[in-house]
Amino acid sequence: MSRVVREVHLMQLPREVLLGENLVGEVVNVANRLGLGRKALVLYGPRTKKIAGKDVEDVLREEYEVEGVTVKGATMEEVERVLSIIGDHGSDWLIAVGGGSIIDVAKLASFKAGVPFISFPTTASHDGIASANASIKDLGSKTSVKAVPPIAVIADVKVIKTAPYRYLAAGVGDMISNLTAVRDWQLAHRIKGEYYSEYAASLSLMSAKMVIKNADIIRLGNEESVRKVVKGLISCGVAMSIAGSSRPASGAEHLFSHALDMIAPKPALHGEQVGVGTIIMAYLHGLKWERVRETLKRVGAPTNAYELGIEPELVIEALTIAHTIRPERYTILGKDGLTREAAEKAAKITGVI
Numbered sequence: 001m002s003r004v005v006r007e008v009h010l011m012q013l014p015r016e017v018l019l020g021e022n023l024v025g026e027v028v029n030v031a032n033r034l035g036l037g038r039k040a041l042v043l044y045g046p047r048t049k050k051i052a053g054k055d056v057e058d059v060l061r062e063e064y065e066v067e068g069v070t071v072k073g074a075t076m077e078e079v080e081r082v083l084s085i086i087g088d089h090g091s092d093w094l095i096a097v098g099g100g101s102i103i104d105v106a107k108l109a110s111f112k113a114g115v116p117f118i119s120f121p122t123t124a125s126h127d128g129i130a131s132a133n134a135s136i137k138d139l140g141s142k143t144s145v146k147a148v149p150p151i152a153v154i155a156d157v158k159v160i161k162t163a164p165y166r167y168l169a170a171g172v173g174d175m176i177s178n179l180t181a182v183r184d185w186q187l188a189h190r191i192k193g194e195y196y197s198e199y200a201a202s203l204s205l206m207s208a209k210m211v212i213k214n215a216d217i218i219r220l221g222n223e224e225s226v227r228k229v230v231k232g233l234i235s236c237g238v239a240m241s242i243a244g245s246s247r248p249a250s251g252a253e254h255l256f257s258h259a260l261d262m263i264a265p266k267p268a269l270h271g272e273q274v275g276v277g278t279i280i281m282a283y284l285h286g287l288k289w290e291r292v293r294e295t296l297k298r299v300g301a302p303t304n305a306y307e308l309g310i311e312p313e314l315v316i317e318a319l320t321i322a323h324t325i326r327p328e329r330y331t332i333l334g335k336d337g338l339t340r341e342a343a344e345k346a347a348k349i350t351g352v353i
C-alpha cells in the first residue's frame, strides 16, 4: 500500500530544564538521570572557564572521565577542532559552559558527532540557550545551521548574575527583535510562499511582549530579572525548534547585526546590535518603532550607534549590505536591499545616527 508522506518536521526539545541557584552540583545528577555515558567533554571560553567551567569540570570528575577544552569563538574551525577532540577522547556527551558562542560550538559539534550536549549558560544575553540551530561563522560570515537542541538546560541564576548588567539588557534586545523577525517571516510567507508556523510566531512574540511589559523589573538586574529573561530566552529557543529554523527570532535586524560583526572593528554584543537593528526595521515595517526604542532605553540597552561604540558610517554600510548576507532569507530589505540614502534616512529618523 503506498502512502503519500507530506512534510515530516521533526521537533526536538530539551528533556530537562533547571532554573535555580547553585546548580553546579546538579550537573552530575542530571547526567546520571539521563543515563549519559562515562566520558564527558566540558567546553568553556577563556573567561567562562574561571566563572563556572572549571567548577563544572571538577564536580563531574568525581564520577565521570572528564576532559576540558577552551573554545575561542563560534567558528567552523573551532567546531572541527572540538570534533577531533571528541574523537580522540571518545566523548559520550558534551556540556557547554558559556555565552552564545560556546553553546553554538557545542550544539553543532554535538550534532555532527551524534552525541548529546547540556547547555549551561553563563549569560542571559542571547536566545540560543535552548534552540536547535547554531549560528556559526564560516568563510567570513555567520550562517544559521540546523543542529540539535540541548538534552538539558541548567541555568544557574547565581552564575548568570556574575555577568555585567549589559548582558541581561542584550538578552532583552534579542527578544524584542522577535517583533520584526516575525513580521519578516509573515512577509516571506505571503510573498515567497515560505513555510510559516502561527504557533511558533505567537510563542516568539510572547517573549517580545513580556520584555516590553516587564522592562522596569528587568532593569533592577536582580535574580527575579534574570529568571524572567532566562525563561523568555528559553521559550524563544522552543519557538525556533517548532519552526525548524531561526525564522521566529531572526529577521532583517539580525542580518544588520551579522553585517556589523563583519565590518565593525569592535562589534558590540549580539543582543545589543539586534536591539538597535529592531528599531530601524520596525520603522521600515511601519511598526511602532518608538516603543521598541523606549523599551531598550528603559532596560538600559543601547539605542544608537554611539552607545554601540560603532561609527555611524558603518551603521549605514551594514544597512546597505545586510540583504546580501543570507539572500535566501526574505525580509523587509527585499532582494535589492536599501540604498545608501534610504539607509541614512531610516537611521536618522529613528535617532540611531
Ligand SMILES: NC(=O)C1=CN([C@@H]2O[C@H](COP(=O)(O)OP(=O)(O)OC[C@H]3O[C@@H](n4cnc5c(N)ncnc54)[C@H](OP(=O)(O)O)[C@@H]3O)[C@@H](O)[C@H]2O)C=CC1
Pocket: 044, 045, 046, 047, 048, 049, 051, 074, 098, 099, 100, 101, 102, 104, 122, 123, 125, 126, 127, 128, 129, 131, 132, 133, 134, 135, 142, 159, 160, 162, 163, 164, 170, 174, 240, 246, 269, 270, 271
Ligand atoms: N543559535 C542561536 O539560536 C543563537 C545564537 N546566538 C549567537 O550567540 C552569540 C552571542 O552570544 P553572547 O553570549 O552575547 O556572546 P559570546 O558568547 O560571544 O560572549 C561574549 C563574551 O562574554 C563573556 N562571558 C560569558 N559569560 C560571562 C559572564 N558570566 N561574565 C562575564 N563575561 C562573560 C565571554 O567569555 P569567553 O571569552 O570565556 O567566551 C565572551 O568573552 C553570537 O555568536 C550569536 O550569533 C545568539 C542568539 C541565538
Ligand SMILES: O=C(CO)COP(=O)(O)O
Pocket: 127, 128, 134, 135, 136, 142, 143, 144, 174, 246, 249, 250, 254, 255
Ligand atoms: O540569533 C538568532 C536568534 O536570536 C539566530 O541567529 P541567526 O540569525 O544566525 O539565524
Ligand SMILES: [Zn+2]
Pocket: 126, 127, 174, 249, 250, 254, 270, 274
Ligand atoms: Zn539573536
